[in-house]
Amino acid sequence: MRLDKYLTETLGVTRKQATKLLKAGEVTVDGAVVKQGATKLADDSEVVFRDRELNLTGPRYIMLNKPSGFVCSHVDDYNPTVFVLLDEVSPEKLHVAGRLDGDTTGLVLMTDDGQWSHRITSPKHVCEKTYFVELADPVPEETIATFAEGVMLRGEKELTRPAKLVLISETEARLTITEGKYHQVKRMFASVGNRVIGLHRERIGAIELDDALEPGDYRELTEEEVAYFL
Template sequence: MERLQKVMAQAGVASRRKSEELIRRGRVKVNDETITELGTKVSPQDEIEVDGVPLEREAPVYYLLYKPRGVISSVKDDRGRKVVTDYLPEIQERLFPIGRLDYDTSGLLLLTNDGSFANKLMHPKHKIDKVYVIKSRGIPSKEHMKQLRKGMEVDGEFLKAESAHILSTDGKKNSAIIEITLHQGKNRQIRKMFDALGVPVDKLKRERYGFLDLHGLNAGDSRPLKPHEVKQLRQLADENVK
């Protein structure tokens, strides 16, 4: 038996807090009975409806994908472009990405059908390290690197790197390889920050997510997360909040 709001969150209806609001507002039924008590527990056999729509419950699954460039971090695209779930066609569960990588960004992306798990990892308060490697057009100065770590306002948003350092430079090509770590996950955050500095991003790849990396994978490859990895991600998120 599990709490109703937890089951709803895992099914991707909404976050646990928003699921609680739906329950309090009388928008949820269990076995055709309207439920408003937050302590209600349900079993796998119970039939749940939200706004009259039956809740589809699946066993939670978790995957790591090496997303190639030129792929949308979504489950469908109205322009017919490739999406990340195209690389896991054999998976029967309704997968969705945890966060997103831009169309032109490659690297490590997690996918799941566990909404509660996804919401936990995506919230910046959990401070999951997301490590990127950038090839820039231009060589950033020491002041530029300090600005990345200090943070900056771009288009009304405060954008900040947790760490940033130059790995190498190429004076002839006027380019640099830079490693940057984020906790935030704003749309096109790294590109916006570097554009604001006048050092545009040429290539961008997410190398690590927490303790996970792309070891042994080529672009387009995927693998299921191991049970201990899922447990470790949950623990990492919880520890960072304390």
């Protein structure tokens, strides 16, 4: 592969931008500065840009522990996006498989594999998502049965799918749903006269948030975790 094409694929830049980087002497191949974009790379060539080795990436699968205050989009006029938390080549090629609100924390899955994320987000696929919920008011025991039967959310035409509610304390609960309506967890509790004051996603399908990840940290998914949605 030509060096300039390699740079366009690993850095997400145009061929013209790659040429400028080369002319500026910012790229080395096997330890030597190379300025010619037409240079042919061997299979084992080591390409470094600004002290960082570049590698062609295949499909990427990432688990992020999302902090509060970050939005799950690439561009936002008011808030930082989750993508600024990544130290990755071409983060603009990644997307979130199942967004969270800005004030919601916890498990976010990110990938550049559209088919894989479709299995998580498509209404045709039943994918469980579990949330730890903090409420403003005590949760009555009968809410367990109410959510199990489904509730009618304002603006919707059908009941929510059956959801599993486990009460942890008077104002704390764990809720598992199998769909992803807009602000669904908050709207479900609002429908029974309560208000969510804290929301943290713990699990998507069989993938659980890694306890070792601090807010803002991320890691690649294991082969077993990726395979769950293949």
